[in-house]
Structures are given as C-alpha cells and as structure tokens.
Amino acid sequence: MAFRNYILVCGGSGCESSHSDEIYNNLIKECEAQGVAEEVQVIKTGCFGFCEQGPIVKILPEDAFYVKVKPSDAKELIAEHIIKGREVTRLLYDKKKSTKNAKVEDIKFYQKQFRVVLRNCGKIDPENIDEYIARDGYLALEKALFQLTPEDIIGELKKSGLRGRGGAGFPTWMKWNFTKASQGDVKYVVCNADEGDPGAYMDRSTLEGDPHSVIEAMMICGKAIGAHQGFIYIRAEYPLAIHRLEVAMAQAREYGLLGEDILGSGFAFNLEIRLGAGAFVCGEETALLQSIEGHRGMPQPRPPFPAVKGLWGKPTCIDNVETLANVAVIINKGGEWLSKLGTEDSHGTKVFALTGKIANSGLVEVPMGTTLREIIFDIGGGIANGKKFKAVQTGGPSGGILTEEYLDTPIDFGGLTSLGSMMGSGSMIVMDEDDCIVDVAKFYLKFSVDESCGKCAPCRIGGRSLLHLVEKITDGKGTEKDLDQIQEIAHAMQIGSLCALGQTTPNPVLSGMRYLADEYRAHIVDKKCPAGKCKKLITYEIDPEKCIGCTACARKCPVGAITGEVKKPHKINTDICIKCGACYAACKFGAISVH
Amino acid sequence: MGKMTLEDLRKLRKSKQDAIKKRDIEGKNCHVIVGMGTCGIAAGAKVVLDEFINELDAQGIEDVMVTQTGCMGLCYVEPTVEVVMPGMPDVIYGKVDKKVVKQIITDHIMHKKLVSEHVFDRPAADILKKD
Numbered sequence: 051m052a053f054r055n056y057i058l059v060c061g062g063s064g065c066e067s068s069h070s071d072e073i074y075n076n077l078i079k080e081c082e083a084q085g086v087a088e089e090v091q092v093i094k095t096g097c098f099g100f101c102e103q104g105p106i107v108k109i110l111p112e113d114a115f116y117v118k119v120k121p122s123d124a125k126e127l128i129a130e131h132i133i134k135g136r137e138v139t140r141l142l143y144d145k146k147k148s149t150k151n152a153k154v155e156d157i158k159f160y161q162k163q164f165r166v167v168l169r170n171c172g173k174i175d176p177e178n179i180d181e182y183i184a185r186d187g188y189l190a191l192e193k194a195l196f197q198l199t200p201e202d203i204i205g206e207l208k209k210s211g212l213r214g215r216g217g218a219g220f221p222t223w224m225k226w227n228f229t230k231a232s233q234g235d236v237k238y239v240v241c242n243a244d245e246g247d248p249g250a251y252m253d254r255s256t257l258e259g260d261p262h263s264v265i266e267a268m269m270i271c272g273k274a275i276g277a278h279q280g281f282i283y284i285r286a287e288y289p290l291a292i293h294r295l296e297v298a299m300a301q302a303r304e305y306g307l308l309g310e311d312i313l314g315s316g317f318a319f320n321l322e323i324r325l326g327a328g329a330f331v332c333g334e335e336t337a338l339l340q341s342i343e344g345h346r347g348m349p350q351p352r353p354p355f356p357a358v359k360g361l362w363g364k365p366t367c368i369d370n371v372e373t374l375a376n377v378a379v380i381i382n383k384g385g386e387w388l389s390k391l392g393t394e395d396s397h398g399t400k401v402f403a404l405t406g407k408i409a410n411s412g413l414v415e416v417p418m419g420t421t422l423r424e425i426i427f428d429i430g431g432g433i434a435n436g437k438k439f440k441a442v443q444t445g446g447p448s449g450g451i452l453t454e455e456y457l458d459t460p461i462d463f464g465g466l467t468s469l470g471s472m473m474g475s476g477s478m479i480v481m482d483e484d485d486c487i488v489d490v491a492k493f494y495l496k497f498s499v500d501e502s503c504g505k506c507a508p509c510r511i512g513g514r515s516l517l518h519l520v521e522k523i524t525d526g527k528g529t530e531k532d533l534d535q536i537q538e539i540a541h542a543m544q545i546g547s548l549c550a551l552g553q554t555t556p557n558p559v560l561s562g563m564r565y566l567a568d569e570y571r572a573h574i575v576d577k578k579c580p581a582g583k584c585k586k587l588i589t590y591e592i593d594p595e596k597c598i599g600c601t602a603c604a605r606k607c608p609v610g611a612i613t614g615e616v617k618k619p620h621k622i623n624t625d626i627c628i629k630c631g632a633c634y635a636a637c638k639f640g641a642i643s644v645h
Numbered sequence: 646m647g648k649m650t651l652e653d654l655r656k657l658r659k660s661k662q663d664a665i666k667k668r669d670i671e672g673k674n675c676h677v678i679v680g681m682g683t684c685g686i687a688a689g690a691k692v693v694l695d696e697f698i699n700e701l702d703a704q705g706i707e708d709v710m711v712t713q714t715g716c717m718g719l720c721y722v723e724p725t726v727e728v729v730m731p732g733m734p735d736v737i738y739g740k741v742d743k744k745v746v747k748q749i750i751t752d753h754i755m756h757k758k759l760v761s762e763h764v765f766d767r768p769a770a771d772i773l774k775k776d
Contacts, residue, residue: 052732052757058764093761096722096739108766110734163718163769172680172717172727184661188654196651251683258682259715290683306648313651412720415769429768 054089055132056110062097063409064431065104069121070094073105076124084128097410097431100162103143116141162424166388166399167215167375168415171259176294179301182262188307190381194270195315198381200230203274207377209385211397216242216333216370217448217474218550219396219463225367228357230275232365237277239268240361240368242338243284243291246330247446248497250477252401253371255413257284257291260375261298265308265321267369267377272319275367280319283338285326295323330447330501334549335368337503348505349549370475372401392418396462400473406442406480409434416461423457426480437482441566445474447494447501448554450561451487470561472554486583487562487569492520494558502551509552512543520559524584528574533563582644585629589645594619596641603633603642675709675730675754680723682716688723689742696746697726709754718768725765728753739765 059065059074074094081087098106103117107127114137116127123141130136165171174181182188194203207223214220229237241264245253257264268280284292299321302308310318329347331337336350339361360366376398380388388398396418402425405411409431416425422442426432433439441451444461450471452459459465466473481490499513519536522528540556547553563570572578579587592603592612597619604612604620611627614620622633634642649657679685679694690713697711717725722739728749729735736759738749745763752758 056734056759058766061762091758093759093764095762095764095766098766165769168716168718168769171682171715172725173678174714175678175712176715177713180657180661183654183658184665186658189658192651192654255682255684255716288683290686304648305654307654313649313654315651410719410721412768413716413718415718 053091054086055091055112057090057092057127057132058095058108058110059092060096060098060104060106061094062101062104062431063436064097064101065106068105070105070119072121073107073119073124076121077107077128080124080128081132084133086128086132090128090132100428101409101431102428107141112137115143117143162420162428163415164391164399164417165415166379166391167256167263167372167401168259168413169379170263171255171413174260176259176261177297179262179298179305179307182260186382187262187378188266190378191266191269191307192313193381194273195313195317200274200276203270203381204230206380206385210376210380210388211385211392212373212376212380212388213396213463214370215372215376215400215475217445217472219473222369222373225357225369226271226274228355229277229365229367232358234365236279236362236364237275238361238364238366239271239275239277239280240339240342240356240366241268241280241282241374242333242335242368242370243282243288244326244333244338245285245288245371245475246328246333246501247448247475247477248494249403249405249479250446250475251403252413252476254288254291255403256371256375256401257288258294261291261295262302263375263378264371265295265298265302267374268321269308269312269319270377270381271367271369271374273317275365277367278318278320280321281324281342281361282321283324283326283332283342285328287328292323292325299323329503330497331503331549331551334551337549338368339366346503348503349551351548372476393460393462393465395464400461400476402476402478404430404478404480406478407434407437407482407485408432408480418462419460421458421460422452425461425478426457430480433480433482437484440481440483440485441487442481443471443479443490443494443558444477445472445554445557446477447498448472448550448557449474450557451481451490451565452561453565456565470557470564472557484581484583486524486579486581487566488520488524488573488579489581489583491559491562492517492524495520495555498551498555502555506546506548506552508543508546509548509555512539512547512552513555515539516543516556516559523570523573524579525586526573526577526584530574533570533574536560536563578645588629589624590622590627590629590631590634591643591645592620592622593641593643596639598639598641600638602636602638606632606636608632675728677709677711677749678714678727678729679711680715680717680719680725680727681713684716684720685723685725690724692743693724693726693741693746696743697750700746700750704750706750706754719765722765730754733757733759735767737765737767738763 077092081090107116107119130138212222324342326332332341332347334349337347341347356366401415441453495517502509504510519532599617611623681690724741726738726741748760
C-alpha cells in the first residue's frame, strides 16, 4: 500500500551536525504516536545543497520546504501538516508562497538553480530524437524557417542580450549580424566545443545530455546568416559526446531535419564533426579555424575577424556550445524572456562546473548575478570535510583566485573581471586551507606554458620566465625583487600577446599576489609554505614523545631515511628525506608533523 | 520514419507529448532513467543500467521502462537514477550500486516505499514545465 506522504529529512553532513538525526527519529516517533505511521514514510536524503538554512525537511507530495527545523518541531509538523493538512508557515522557507509555484519572475526560490541551457540534460534520452522533439525540440527551427526573417532572428537575440559563453562575452547578435552582412558566396557556422580549462565539463555535459539543442541552434544560425554548412569542432577526448552527436545527427538526417530542403522549406543545412587533438589554444577561435582547415592550431592576428574572413577565407560565425544551447529557447520564448534573467549587463544563466574541495561537486546552472557564496555554500554545500575555505579559481588558467571577502560579488561578465579574475567558460575550482596558493599558480602556469603554441614571443618567453620565477619562490629561493619582475613580465604579456592565452596567462599569479600576498611573503621572507604543500619548504619531524617505535614509518619510507630501534622513538634523516609524505600517512599515532 | 514535412513534425511532437502525459496520468508504466553522462558512467552507471534490466527480467516485471539520460548535475553522488511512477513522487536516487538497484526494485517499484539514504533533491527547476 502506498504512503500518503513522504517526509524527507536531510542527511547531509551539514544538517546532521545540527541534529537532523534527532529530527528524523522524532518524526518517526511522532508518526507512531499520532497514529499515521502506516500512511507516512520518513526517510533520510542526501544533501539538499542549502546547508545555510539547515536542517531541512521536505514533505512530498506537497513539496513543502521547511528550513531551520528543530527536533522539537517534529510534533507540530506531524500534527499540522500531516494530520490537518496545513503547512507550518513559521518553518517554510518561502513564507508567502508555496514553494512549488516558483516562477521566472520570482527566481529567488530555494534551489537557486535554474536550467535554460541544461533544460533537457538529465531529462531526456539524448540518443532518442523523439524525446527532444516532445520537449519542444525543433520548434524554434520551425519558426526560423517558416515565420521569421533573418532580421527577426537576430532581433530576438539582440533583445535577449545573449553574450558569448565561451569566456569573452561578445554579444551574440552582433557576431551573427556581422557574418550576415559580410559578402560571400559561401558562409560557415562553427560550434566551438573545444573545452579546455582544467576542471571544466559544462560543454561536454551539454553535448552528452542534449546534442540536438546545439544542432538546432546551428541551423537557426545558418538561416540567419545565410550559411548552409556547419562544423562542430570537438576534442577527441570527449568520445561519448562525439558518439551522441553522431547519433543525433544521423537521426536528424533521417527525419529530414538536417540536409537538403529541410521540412519542405527549401533551406539546406549540412553538418560535420571535426575532431581536435586536444590543444588548449585551439579553443581560441582563429586557431580553431586553422585546425579545421588542417593546419597547425595557431592564432591569427585579428582583424580580419572570422565574421569577415574565417574558415577557408569565407565569412564564419563561431559560437560556443553553451551560447548555442540558449538559442532555441530564445526563439521559442522570445528574447525578452531571457533578458529578464540576470543582471544589467549579463542576461540569462551561466553553467558552472563546480569542483575541488567542495562538498557537492557538480554541474550548476544559475541566473547571472548569483554570488560566488551562493554557489559555493548554498548549492555546493560548502567545503568538504569541514575545512576552511581559502579561495576559488574561476575562469581556469585564464582567470584568477578570489578570496572570502569577495564571495558576495555577483557573477557576471563585468563583476569578476574587475577583480582580476573572470567568469570564463565556467570552471570553478574551490580551494581549502590545505591548498598552497603559490603552488596552484605554478600548476596553472605550467599548464599555460605547455599549451602556448609558441607563435608570439610575449607568451612563449614570458610564460616560461614567469614559471621560473614562481618555481624559485616555491623552492624557497624567491626574493622581493622577483615579485616586481613578475609584475613587469605579466604586464608585457598582457599587452603584447597575440591571443587571449598569452594575455591571461599571468592572471592566476597576479590575483594570488593581490589577494593572498601574505602567503607569497611567507614563501619569500620566512621560507615557509603555510599550507605545507611546497616540498622544498617543509620538513617532516617525528615527535619522540608520541612515537612508540612501531616501525610502520620506517617500513613505508621509500628512501630509507627513517631509522630507529623497535619500541624506541625513530628519527628522520632530513638530508635523505624526499618529502613524499608516506610516513605521515603511515603513522597511526600522530607522531609525525609537517613544518 | 523517413523525411518529414512540417506537418509530420508537428504531429510527431503532439503524439509524443501526449504519450508522456498519458504515462503520467494513467500510470501503467514506471520509468527508470539512468544518468549516463561521462560522470555517471565513470562512477558505474553502466553497471547500474545493466543490473536494472537483468533484475527486472529476473523478477518478471514488465511494465518498467529503463532509459538513459545525460548529467543531472549531481556529480558528487553518481551514479544517479530517477524513478518516475504513478502514485509516487518523482525521485532521484544517488550513489546507486547493484545493491541499491535491488532495493529500488523491491521497495520503490514493488512496494511503493522510498529507499532511505539514497534520495537526492532535483538540483534545478525545469523551465519547460507548464506553470
């Protein structure tokens, strides 16, 4: 027999620490005491991702969302909500409205997330075109082919305020308009699916979960600018996304939604996939076009912009996956609809891949203007393992870090750039107190140096010089003068590099020096790494008081640096020690410490 | 189906939409949706999908449809599975393994009880739902 109600009690670690366990037990007791145990099932759920308001209790099927519930509230919840069918207003998150009626206009509902780009992701079978069609798929294409002129389509985009989601944030309607206005017998539409930032997987997930949304948008773009051929440039490391795209394209072709004379409109559009070999610089549009043509992926000076002279010298409109995934919704719901979401200069939503030392890592889509704090602490559930938040890196290797005091900054195109970071394509890596900010900067620098194509000197030479300086600091040989030199080189790279890769390479270092200057100083002046990450600056030591001489550490040490007799305190020979940390992990008595 | 005209597309959309609605109302079917993005597959979603098919087969349960979908956004608790069936709230289960698959089938699908400790909230609102 089915239950009448289901009571979900958050069992996430945040809520559990504020007695959600007791709430759970009390609710079960109350159900029995008030005689509804047969009708109600009380269960523990995973984190609701809203720990700030915890402990959280949700009652289905009414979808009543109760926050800051105390164990003593159990009685009232059962007596009022379950037995009398009245919501306990005092505990509701949204005291005025029932939570189920959340609308676009009052977006500030509890989940804080809102899916436009990911509308079908996790909902439909991506390998079944019928499911996409059932959820208004190809409805926008219908409109674009039969009702709207190219000017209308671009007009809707203009109204929507959609800006490129790949990082640069150029208004999409302008790009389309430029390409439309360019003279050419042949024009191309290109989808940039060369997602390269470490920790970024927004585009991959979009293509894996909803490939048709991108295909449909490329056709609409083709109609708007007068192109009949499209290319999707995607990295070969995304085999599942490629497979799903291929399946989607084959199904669309079979239905006549791709190819000649689409739906009898006379409009033709063909699509091909081009695989990239995984070079980061190929995410830069001119390098990407070079790669499609079969050349080495290197940026070209702009102008001429691709809209004028792109693929094989023809006018080309190139958009990022996430940008394209917005298009069908804009055509269906009207540009104005999207423009209502977000902030003054940034409309719509943004998808972020939330990773690092976060409790709930995942794919997050929020309206522009959501703050970093809301994403990290409300949606992400804060830092894993109860550690302290140190910083968040947004924008990948091109972005920078932001610390606690900037967490209330609304995320949009302008907001983060003014703080020396950037929204970027949407990777968001959270760091806790155990992460060394100089070490992180070194990681990103190494990445950028490896990925520099070598064409222009500021990026090629500047990047390597920056890396040398930062390595000097993590080795404990840094001086104050090095910091000045970093600034100098960074400045030269910012103004002299050919493309965004070189221009933004210094960002992780610069933002670290700006917001966590003390940590840099500790490395330079005190020759210490506060987080205990930089190997040359730390030593392992055995506390003779705590060591019982179990020999566990000595047996684990790969270089034989630990000596001592059984049942007597051991010693580490720091001259031989390679600081691998194996002894630290092996000691069960907490006798080994890092300095 | 071969090449479609505009009429065909509209008809297909309507019929599919009706089919989905019918499933919700009449509710003969139970729908199990396994999150099969890269994140899900890496965490073992394929094993979960296979286990659902095998276990439903073994138990002789026939009115359950098992399909795949992309990333639901809950990457920290992959593999994720959504169970949609009449008379029960739509539920997303996380951290699903072979054992949990069996629990979902016996508790949720057969006895209409939720599986405690594995329920996760939908991460985001659906804009396409008619309000």
